[in-house]
Amino acid sequence: MTIRTRFAPSPTGPLHLGHAFSALVASDLARQAQGQFLLRIEDIDTTRSRPVWEAQIFDDLHWLGLDWPEPVLRQSENMAAYEAALDRLWQLGLLYPCTCKRRDILEAASAPQEGGKPIIGPDGLVYPGTCRDKPRAPGSPRPRDAALRLDMRRAVRAQGYDFSETGAGPEGQSGRISVHSDTLIHTIGDVVVSRRDMGTSYHLSVVIDDAAQQITHVTRGADLFDATRIHVVLQALLDLPTPVYHHHRLIRDMDGKRLAKRDDARALSTYRARGLGPDDIRHMLGIVLP
Ligand code: GLU
Secondary structure, rough: OOOEEOOOOOOOOOOOOHHHHHHHHHHHHHHHHOOOOEEEEEEOOOOOOHHHHHHHHHHHHHOOOOOEEEEEEEHHHOOHHHHHHHHHHHOEHHHHHHHOOOOHHHHHHHHHHHOOOOOOOEEOOOOOOOOOOOOOOOOOOOOOOOOOEOOOOHHOOOOOEEEOOOOOOOOOOOOEEOOOOOHHHHHHHHOOEOOOOOOOOOHHHHHHHHHHHOOEEEEEEEHHHHHHHHHHHHHHHHOOOOOEEOOOOOOOOOOOOEEOOHHHHHHHHHHHHHOOOOOHHHHHHHHHOO
């Protein structure tokens, strides 16, 4: 099997040390295994993505010593594939339209009958299900003017899911990780798979593209561990293979906080401007050249 890895940044700001870590881990893994490293531009959020950030991603990654086959896949050019997947999930009866605003969700999730204590999932508050059972005409077409949520109860129906983790997960997990239907229902819930403003979502697009690009190993930060559980479910529903996952440690600032895109002090371009080179970045991150 040829190992294929990828780095999939969103062009919504400068790359920082945390991105460099993800990209280098993915590229080194492919290089060590004589595999292939791909770059994918995750620009479905057209309101926040900018060509200037995309150009800087290319520059920064080349500067780090990475290369990849061209042309790169841009998610904004791949909407037809996401639409087809949504059609399929809709036909399976696994999606429902949701018109709730953030405030409605907060109010409903904090209501006493819900236990009063909202649960935070990978996308924020676990959805309390307000729109789940609204009547719909049988055979009605997939709505385009509302967010679509995955009905997690129907989607999992007491099935087990599992995936291989070669990293350390957020709680030190590795090996084969099982995702239980109860966890999915109660701590992840009915996630949005198509946002009203995007016509897709990070979760759906990433799953479709990892499969289309035959990615065998996904390396990503430990903050995405819970999102990976969603991805494993979507892969099962859409008959797509589940890659091997490696959730790596997060790069933090001196105060132990996660780096944010707006943290310009740790932007790769800032280090470049200060005359540092790619070996210095590797040294700072504690990763040696394979
Ligand atoms: N576009 C996502 C990000 O930048 C990709 C994460 C992933 O799936 O590895 O966080």
